[in-house]
Amino acid sequence: MLPVLNLPASLSCLLGELRPCFTAPGFATFCGLVAGLAGQVRRRTVVGMLLGAALQHAWPHDRAHYFFARARWELDQLGLAVAQLAVMLVAEPGDGLRVAVDDSVFRRAGRKVHGVGWQHDGSSPGMNKLSYGNCFVTAAILVRLPFCSREVGLPVLARLHLPGKDAGPSKVETAAALVRLLALAFPGRMVHAVADAACHGPALRTLPGNVTWTCRIPRNAVLYDLAPPRTGRRGRPRTRGRPARHSR
Numbered sequence: 001m002l003p004v005l006n007l008p009a010s011l012s013c014l015l016g017e018l019r020p021c022f023t024a025p026g027f028a029t030f031c032g033l034v035a036g037l038a039g040q041v042r043r044r045t046v047v048g049m050l051l052g053a054a055l056q057h058a059w060p061h062d063r064a065h066y067f068f069a070r071a072r073w074e075l076d077q078l079g080l081a082v083a084q085l086a087v088m089l090v091a092e093p094g095d096g097l098r099v100a101v102d103d104s105v106f107r108r109a110g111r112k113v114h115g116v117g118w119q120h121d122g123s124s125p126g127m128n129k130l131s132y133g134n135c136f137v138t139a140a141i142l143v144r145l146p147f148c149s150r151e152v153g154l155p156v157l158a159r160l161h162l163p164g165k166d167a168g169p170s171k172v173e174t175a176a177a178l179v180r181l182l183a184l185a186f187p188g189r190m191v192h193a194v195a196d197a198a199c200h201g202p203a204l205r206t207l208p209g210n211v212t213w214t215c216r217i218p219r220n221a222v223l224y225d226l227a228p229p230r231t232g233r234r235g236r237p238r239t240r241g242r243p244a245r246h247s248r
Contacts, residue, residue: 007035017085021078022071029067032059079157080185083141086154087186090143096190098142099182100153101175101199103161108133117163135161137171139178139193157181172201183208 015031022030033049040052046064050056105121121131140153157178162168175195183191190210197216204213225241
């Protein structure tokens with residue numbers, strides 16, 4: 001029989017809020033891996049989490065790998081539960097949520113690693129800013145903690161971006177989907193998303209009404225008014241209004 005985890009009461013109470021996201025065996029594994037992640041300062045890997053929790057001799061290694069490969073839990077559900085918990089603990093009632101959206105490349109190598117490829121990496125030391133690895137699009141809620149002098153980004157949602165034109169949604173479409181999930185989870189709050197200059201495109205047109213999106217637009221961009229209402233006449237309706245410089 002596997003040993004029972006002995007977690008601090010504060011951590012056990014906090015993780016208990018996420019219990020509905022897992023089955024009973026999955027939740028026990030999740031708690032052990034979270035404790036190992038908190039206690040591990042070097043190897044942030046699956047085996048490293050077992051070492052951080054001192055479970056490498058108590059649990060078989062495949063139990064941790066099975067949790068990420070085939071266990072019954074859903075990443076978006078867990079992320080939204082973490083977001084609800086963070087907002088409940090540190091946000092004022094009715095305040096808007098500020099969400100930072102960005103993509104990051106984790107350098108990986110190997111022919112059997114899923115989703116790897118040459119991708120743009122702003123943190124790459126090379127001049128061409130390319131790295132070979134996995135790219136994840138992440139949405140983080142900006143929270144203010146009493147022991148920090150500035151806001152902290154708490155990642156709550158993330159999705160793997162597959163390189164290639166025909167591989168799947170673009171980075172902008174993925175980022176918009178993550179912000180849309182947060183907006184639907186908090187219908188009574190405004191969600192103010194902030195992204196870099198690459199996060200703009202048609203995918204932002206279908207965001208919910210309680211979302212604002214701030215990013216730097218290209219220097220040659222032309223701003224237009226919103227599309228006018230349909231007139232009922234024959235022909236294709238207008239998809240945009242007049243240029244903004246003529247709207248004064």
